[in-house]
Amino acid sequence: MIDGIFEVPLPENEPVLSFAPGSPERAKLDVALAQVASEVVEIPTVIDGRAFFAGKDGRTTDVVMPHDHAHRLGRVHHATPAQVQQAIDGALRVAPAWQALPFEERAAIFLRAADLLAGPWRARINAACMLGHSKTCHQAEIDAACELIDFFRFNVAFARQILTVQPRSAPGQWNRTDYRPLEGFVFAVAPFNFLSIAVNLPAAPVLLGNVALWKPSHTSAVGVWHCLELLRAAGLPDGVIQLVPGDGPEQGAVALASEHLAGIHFTGSTATFRALYRGVGEHLDRYRTLPRLVGETGGKDFIVAHPSADVDEVATAIVRGGFEYQGQKCSAASRTYLPKSLWPAVSERVRAMTSELRMGDVRDYANFVGAVIDRRAFDKISGYQKLARDTAKVLAGGHSDDSKGFFVEPTFVQVDDPKHRLMQEEIFGPVVSAYVYDDARYDEALTLVDTTSPYALTGAVFARDRAVVTHTMARLRHAAGNFYVNDKPTGAVVGQQPFGGARASGTNDKAGSLWNLGRWLSPRSLKENLLPPKDWRYPFLG
Numbered sequence: 001m002i003d004g005i006f007e008v009p010l011p012e013n014e015p016v017l018s019f020a021p022g023s024p025e026r027a028k029l030d031v032a033l034a035q036v037a038s039e040v041v042e043i044p045t046v047i048d049g050r051a052f053f054a055g056k057d058g059r060t061t062d063v064v065m066p067h068d069h070a071h072r073l074g075r076v077h078h079a080t081p082a083q084v085q086q087a088i089d090g091a092l093r094v095a096p097a098w099q100a101l102p103f104e105e106r107a108a109i110f111l112r113a114a115d116l117l118a119g120p121w122r123a124r125i126n127a128a129c130m131l132g133h134s135k136t137c138h139q140a141e142i143d144a145a146c147e148l149i150d151f152f153r154f155n156v157a158f159a160r161q162i163l164t165v166q167p168r169s170a171p172g173q174w175n176r177t178d179y180r181p182l183e184g185f186v187f188a189v190a191p192f193n194f195l196s197i198a199v200n201l202p203a204a205p206v207l208l209g210n211v212a213l214w215k216p217s218h219t220s221a222v223g224v225w226h227c228l229e230l231l232r233a234a235g236l237p238d239g240v241i242q243l244v245p246g247d248g249p250e251q252g253a254v255a256l257a258s259e260h261l262a263g264i265h266f267t268g269s270t271a272t273f274r275a276l277y278r279g280v281g282e283h284l285d286r287y288r289t290l291p292r293l294v295g296e297t298g299g300k301d302f303i304v305a306h307p308s309a310d311v312d313e314v315a316t317a318i319v320r321g322g323f324e325y326q327g328q329k330c331s332a333a334s335r336t337y338l339p340k341s342l343w344p345a346v347s348e349r350v351r352a353m354t355s356e357l358r359m360g361d362v363r364d365y366a367n368f369v370g371a372v373i374d375r376r377a378f379d380k381i382s383g384y385q386k387l388a389r390d391t392a393k394v395l396a397g398g399h400s401d402d403s404k405g406f407f408v409e410p411t412f413v414q415v416d417d418p419k420h421r422l423m424q425e426e427i428f429g430p431v432v433s434a435y436v437y438d439d440a441r442y443d444e445a446l447t448l449v450d451t452t453s454p455y456a457l458t459g460a461v462f463a464r465d466r467a468v469v470t471h472t473m474a475r476l477r478h479a480a481g482n483f484y485v486n487d488k489p490t491g492a493v494v495g496q497q498p499f500g501g502a503r504a505s506g507t508n509d510k511a512g513s514l515w516n517l518g519r520w521l522s523p524r525s526l527k528e529n530l531l532p533p534k535d536w537r538y539p540f541l542g
């Protein structure tokens with residue numbers, strides 16, 4: 001037992017390493033890339049610290065490099081429904097000991113994980129992210145290293161801040177708030193596209209004393225596996241996070257049927273989150289506590305340019321915002337609204353810049369674009385390219401090739417109909433559409449931005465006219481949870497732009513912030529009477 005009111009280290013955002021030729025980080029990354037590429041990692045179900053591999057009747061799924069789909073990186077061993085149940089039971093068994101640990105002791109594990117990742121584990125986890133997700137070294141660095149380190153460190157600082165929020169006490173009393181974890185387990189369901197998000201889904205609730213069942217996406221499983229090893233190296237006790245890889249609906253059915261489901265921490269598509277929400281509704285009568293539902297979901301993110309905008313700035317934002325990580329960011333720009341007066345110059349700049357982007361194996365540092373994640377994504381995005389070729393004007397790209405990897409050309413399209421499917425639906429690939437509006441009809445263009453798609457995740461305005469910026473921020477107040485002025489709509493940083501959106505984009509609980517952490521707590525109010533009365537009669541009775 002130790003005593004003290006402890007401060008936690010004040011976090012700074014982890015600096016992004018450059019990987020410039022000749023840099024030490026590039027040399028280390030090359031070694032790690034060769035190592036990860038030479039392995040086939042067996043990714044088991046992990047229950048109470050024990051690894052379970054699929055038996056001869058069990059199911060497995062191969063993990064391949066998206067940019068070289070003949071190259072296997074790992075094999076995921078699906079948890080059976082009985083194992084998912086066993087994982088829930090095990091987590092509930094360790095829950096009392098985990099929540100009895102003082103906050104600082106739990107926090108120390110995540111602070112250590114952050115330092116391990118910033119130092120000796122960085123190259124290995126970046127390499128796993130590059131090869132498994134087909135991210136360039138820069139995209140892997142800002143995700144698997146920097147954002148995850150930031151999540152670990154900032155969550156600790158924000159959680160400490162929450163704990164300090166305490167009630168006032170009237171004379172003769174002492175009031176306190178006890179920040180309890182939820183009673184039960186949190187089901188953490190992860191998307192493929194960000195390793196940092198995948199890890200934060202169980203890590204944030206767990207920091208606050210919860211236990212979690214972690215369902216990763218198959219395609220990110222190699223990185224997830226390395227990150228679980230990282231957390232164990234940092235001292236995370238067995239059973240606090242149980243890894244249950246497998247098919248979503250199958251694992252979800254067992255988790256949602258449990259009376260102990262206390263929350264779902266989800267990031268992924270809108271359709272999946274709605275299915276989970278519905279599933280919870282169907283089982284509502286059986287839960288011991290009403291589950292907290294936190295879901296960050298899809299986007300159809302926009303860039304609107306005013307005639308006062310700078311052409312090069314707009315074009316650069318379209319190319320970086322739309323095509324980095326092959327457009328597979330929930331925040332990726334995918335519909336743009338451009339004034340007629342700027343259109344010839346902007347479209348020409350975008351076309352010229354796009355023609356310079358090199359696409360290929362992410363181990364070649366000159367490549368800006370890798371492959372899309374898997375066959376399903378390739379087919380879906382290629383379908384949208386065909387739709388563009390058939391019904392719109394393709395100005396750059398427009399084709400795809402899956403002979404070696406799942407490669408989809410960065411594609412820029414002009415549509416005549418502002419309500420074209422390309423302007424409404426989440427494509428989740430490197431396809432950006434443009435609608436050209438009359439300069440005098442800027443306000444009508446804003447109405448289109450606000451009403452064309454069901455999503456409201458990210459968006460950006462480009463304008464030099466300050467009155468226009470102010471007006472646009474007000475008009476589009478509910479059109480995006482993260483709104484950017486003269487900047488691309490991607491690249492949110494923990495602690496700087498808390499991330500999330502409303503409408504069909506989710507519950508907007510802002511991952512990596514105070515608000516998200518608050519969802520994993522069930523505060524208890526404690527009142528202590530310092531001088532309890534000894535007589536039932538109130539003075540007025542006399």
Ligand code: NAD
Nearest residue numbers: 190191192216217248249252268269272296297298299330
């Ligand atoms: P997805 O919805 O296909 O899958 C997400 C996870 O849900 C996977 O682990 C999957 O196996 C699981 N799943 C599917 N059905 C399930 C069920 N019935 N029960 C339980 N689990 C189930 O999403 P994805 O393709 O992996 O990720 C891309 C999506 O994620 C895009 O729509 C993107 O916009 C969104 N996303 C949003 C954010 C954000 O912060 N808003 C961040 C990243 C990604």
